[in-house]
Amino acid sequence: MIVRDLAEANKNERRVDSEGWTSVRLLLREDNMGFSFHITTIHKDAELEMEYKNHLESVYCMTGEGSIEDLATGEVHQIRPGIMYALDKHDRHILRADKGSEMVMACVFNPPVVGNEVHGPDGAYPAAEPETADTAGAVPPI
Numbered sequence: 001m002i003v004r005d006l007a008e009a010n011k012n013e014r015r016v017d018s019e020g021w022t023s024v025r026l027l028l029r030e031d032n033m034g035f036s037f038h039i040t041t042i043h044k045d046a047e048l049e050m051e052y053k054n055h056l057e058s059v060y061c062m063t064g065e066g067s068i069e070d071l072a073t074g075e076v077h078q079i080r081p082g083i084m085y086a087l088d089k090h091d092r093h094i095l096r097a098d099k100g101s102e103m104v105m106a107c108v109f110n111p112p113v114v115g116n117e118v119h120g121p122d123g124a125y126p127a128a129e130p131e132t133a134d135t136a137g138a139v140p141p142i
């Protein structure tokens with residue numbers, strides 16, 4: 001069993017800060033769960049264009065308000081506590097936090113994020129290097 005404290009993880013290398021967001025990665029590939037699990041804060045007024053070409057991501061909003069724009073269709077969905085979105089088509093999108101509103105989200109990535117990935121100029125995290133004997137997990141990807 002793995003038990004971790006968000007407050008502790010927030011003080012160590014599990015915390016990753018980037019432009020407009022902070023991600024605390026409670027589960028990583030090395031945990032062999034087949035996914036990674038992050039608590040991510042989208043900073044006030046942030047506007048983030050992303051396209052996770054190498055990952056599937058689902059996101060659940062716990063606090064704060066904003067919107068997500070699907071760049072393939074132009075559709076805009078409001079985000080508030082209780083809303084989940086899943087980027088099942090590696091959808092290119094813009095996530096916006098409302099003016100003055102910080103959003104706290106629970107995020108799951110498949111395949112799992114390895115460590116301190118941040119977005120490249122293409123809005124994606126790089127594909128992870130293949131696992132070694134040391135990092136290979138017993139649980140196959142979902």
Ligand SMILES: CC(=O)NCC[C@H](N)C(=O)O
Pocket residue numbers: 021022023024038039040050057059095105107
């Ligand atoms: C919701 C979202 O995609 N935010 C960007 C950061 C990312 N989710 C992460 O936690 O690594």
